[in-house]
Amino acid sequence: MVCGEFELIARYFDRATGSRRDVEKGIGDDCALLHVPEKQTLAISTDTLVEGIHFLPDIHPADLGYKALAANLSDLAAMGADPAWLTLALTLPKVDELWLQSFSDSLFELMDYYGVQLIGGDTTRGPLSLTLGIHGLIPTGKALKRSGARPGDWIFVTGTLGDSAAGLALLQHQHCCNESVSRDALIKRHLRPIPRILQGQALRGLASAAIDVSDGLLADLDHILKASDCGASLNLDALPLSAAMQAHFSREQQISWALNGGEDYELCFTVPEINHGALDVALSHTGVPYTCIGQIKAAAEGVALLCDGQPVSSGKKGFDHFVGK
Amino acid sequence: MVCGEFELIARYFDRATGSRRDVEKGIGDDCALLHVPEKQTLAISTDTLVEGIHFLPDIHPADLGYKALAANLSDLAAMGADPAWLTLALTLPKVDELWLQSFSDSLFELMDYYGVQLIGGDTTRGPLSLTLGIHGLIPTGKALKRSGARPGDWIFVTGTLGDSAAGLALLQHQHCCNESVSRDALIKRHLRPIPRILQGQALRGLASAAIDVSDGLLADLDHILKASDCGASLNLDALPLSAAMQAHFSREQQISWALNGGEDYELCFTVPEINHGALDVALSHTGVPYTCIGQIKAAAEGVALLCDGQPVSSGKKGFDHFVGK
Numbered sequence: 019m020v021c022g023e024f025e026l027i028a029r030y031f032d033r034a035t036g037s038r039r040d041v042e043k044g045i046g047d048d049c050a051l052l053h054v055p056e057k058q059t060l061a062i063s064t065d066t067l068v069e070g071i072h073f074l075p076d077i078h079p080a081d082l083g084y085k086a087l088a089a090n091l092s093d094l095a096a097m098g099a100d101p102a103w104l105t106l107a108l109t110l111p112k113v114d115e116l117w118l119q120s121f122s123d124s125l126f127e128l129m130d131y132y133g134v135q136l137i138g139g140d141t142t143r144g145p146l147s148l149t150l151g152i153h154g155l156i157p158t159g160k161a162l163k164r165s166g167a168r169p170g171d172w173i174f175v176t177g178t179l180g181d182s183a184a185g186l187a188l189l190q191h192q193h194c195c196n197e198s199v200s201r202d203a204l205i206k207r208h209l210r211p212i213p214r215i216l217q218g219q220a221l222r223g224l225a226s227a228a229i230d231v232s233d234g235l236l237a238d239l240d241h242i243l244k245a246s247d248c249g250a251s252l253n254l255d256a257l258p259l260s261a262a263m264q265a266h267f268s269r270e271q272q273i274s275w276a277l278n279g280g281e282d283y284e285l286c287f288t289v290p291e292i293n294h295g296a297l298d299v300a301l302s303h304t305g306v307p308y309t310c311i312g313q314i315k316a317a318a319e320g321v322a323l324l325c326d327g328q329p330v331s332s333g334k335k336g337f338d339h340f341v342g343k
Numbered sequence: 344m345v346c347g348e349f350e351l352i353a354r355y356f357d358r359a360t361g362s363r364r365d366v367e368k369g370i371g372d373d374c375a376l377l378h379v380p381e382k383q384t385l386a387i388s389t390d391t392l393v394e395g396i397h398f399l400p401d402i403h404p405a406d407l408g409y410k411a412l413a414a415n416l417s418d419l420a421a422m423g424a425d426p427a428w429l430t431l432a433l434t435l436p437k438v439d440e441l442w443l444q445s446f447s448d449s450l451f452e453l454m455d456y457y458g459v460q461l462i463g464g465d466t467t468r469g470p471l472s473l474t475l476g477i478h479g480l481i482p483t484g485k486a487l488k489r490s491g492a493r494p495g496d497w498i499f500v501t502g503t504l505g506d507s508a509a510g511l512a513l514l515q516h517q518h519c520c521n522e523s524v525s526r527d528a529l530i531k532r533h534l535r536p537i538p539r540i541l542q543g544q545a546l547r548g549l550a551s552a553a554i555d556v557s558d559g560l561l562a563d564l565d566h567i568l569k570a571s572d573c574g575a576s577l578n579l580d581a582l583p584l585s586a587a588m589q590a591h592f593s594r595e596q597q598i599s600w601a602l603n604g605g606e607d608y609e610l611c612f613t614v615p616e617i618n619h620g621a622l623d624v625a626l627s628h629t630g631v632p633y634t635c636i637g638q639i640k641a642a643a644e645g646v647a648l649l650c651d652g653q654p655v656s657s658g659k660k661g662f663d664h665f666v667g668k
Binding site for chain 2: 042043046047048049050051052053054056059060061062063064065066068069070071072093094096097099103105106107109137138139140142143144145147149151153154156158161163164165228229230245
């Protein structure tokens with residue numbers, strides 16, 4: 019049951035913009051009605067964000083609207099999907115029209131950019147939380163799964179790693195950075211990550227496996243390794259680090275954030291040697307650099323972290339003790 | 344980011360049962376991958392349930408698991424869809440394994456009954472709430488929308504109305520009923536509503552509009568009337584009321600619950616005269632009675648409530664003053 023106040027809220031989300039031809043019925047019936055074209059596979063991902071767990075209580079509603087959708091879109095990017103439809107379940111402690119305007123404007127701006135249409139959801143009273151359901155389309159057989167990596171494949175990441183964790187540490191005053199351009203850049207990477215949709219699409223047919231870096235490189239690469247039953251070696255010297263990170267934090271801190279920081283929403287993907295040469299053609303037009311950071315190995319080899327070609331510790335806890343040596 | 348404890352929880356939901364052939368990839372990658380057959384339209388609905396708002400804090404987890412999915416399935420029933428896939432976003436204040444076992448067993452039992460597969464979701468820490476995303480399939484062009492009712496169409500409901508509200512009143516000790524069979528029957532109607540999936544499917548091609556009774560007959564019929572730009576007359580004498588309701592509550596209370604109670608999850612649908620005769624053939628095998636309760640009128644006529652053919656008040660607040668006269 020929805021009280022009148024919450025029906026009012028729903029109006030912030032019932033906008034005429036972005037009506038897609040594959041949407042027969044969006045908001046306003048018991049269900050949305052959608053058409054999946056022939057030879058396309060539907061990709062679905064669900065994310066819940068709870069205040070105080072997934073975002074800071076003082077987050078600006080425009081940043082929350084952006085980041086919630088960007089993180090959700092990043093799951094589509096990791097499969098190589100085209101974004102299509104969004105459902106939004108929004109639970110709010112009270113009606114704050116300024117908050118709603120800012121949140122919904124930001125959400126719709128990003129939806130419009132990627133051609134996504136809001137097709138339904140629910141608005142309820144309760145402790146602040148959001149659940150987004152994103153739906154995308156992929157040519158059948160072309161999805162980038164986690165399970166396709168094979169020994170010998172090269173491991174790549176897009177962009178740079180660790181910036182989001184650095185930005186969060188700055189926001190939480192756990193670290194400081196007096197140089198405002200770097201500070202702003204790192205915080206922006208935390209609050210406004212860019213989902214690598216174009217890159218995911220370009221990797222269809224080239225990458226053997228892919229995942230987005232949401233929990234941290236080591237944790238997310240481990241998902242690929244488990245699903246593919248493989249090990250890996252990672253060259254720590256090769257980890258792509260932003261100029262802002264390198265200018266203001268210790269080498270140990272940079273590597274730690276790059277490996278374990280999370281929320282970078284870059285793609286980590288594996289490519290067989292035979293497709294290595296085609297990567298440049300596929301990715302160069304997307305305007306985002308990519309870096310080879312290691313190689314897939316047999317499962318028995320586990321995960322080896324290399325500095326100057328020499329192994330350091332593998333595993334999260336051990337690493338900090340070794341990387342400085 | 345998911346802590347280990349919450350990965351444990353996720354295991355309650357990663358069961359091998361019910362794997363559908365249209366699911367290429369369920370739980371365990373960045374997205375689920377699904378195949379929608381040719382000439383089928385996808386129907387999607389999202390429901391959020393928050394503790395203290397949508398369910399009582401002392402609800403049994405098995406009842407919560409059942410009812411959350413039943414209410415979500417009811418939206419598919421109202422469109423005439425076949426249930427297919429579910430996403431579940433579950434936010435829990437703490438890990439309680441007994442609670443999780445009971446909740447998930449109940450959820451999976453109902454999923455299995457309707458051939459639904461859990462394809463993804465999210466498990467997070469926070470105040471207790473659930474967001475379910477149900478996905479169904481309908482032969483293209485056969486969906487039962489709210490907007491198809493026309494003046495002259497007959498208005499029907501399945502089953503009986505008001506039982507769920509009576510059951511809730513008994514649970515909350517706002518009313519009492521010393522006869523245990525009736526009491527249990529009414530409470531069961533509140534806690535374990537049956538989604539009218541078979542009935543919705545049988546109405547494809549026969550009903551001009553349909554909705555499920557979640558907010559109360561008057562409120563839900565009003566959605567059909569607004570979407571179809573029509574009015575209606577309702578015969579209060581014809582409202583289908585259960586034996587348990589009739590035996591234990593005043594006539595005024597019965598009618599009030601039947602009109603405004605909500606959460607009955609029966610279908611309210613409209614049928615053109617030309618299809619009236621075919622209804623029996625279509626619905627009789629489903630084992631659930633259906634009742635003609637009124638007729639669609641021109642929008643200008645508004646909503647008329649009739650007792651013995653005489654108008655009483657329309658509208659929720661006014662009704663209680665008139666119906667007893």
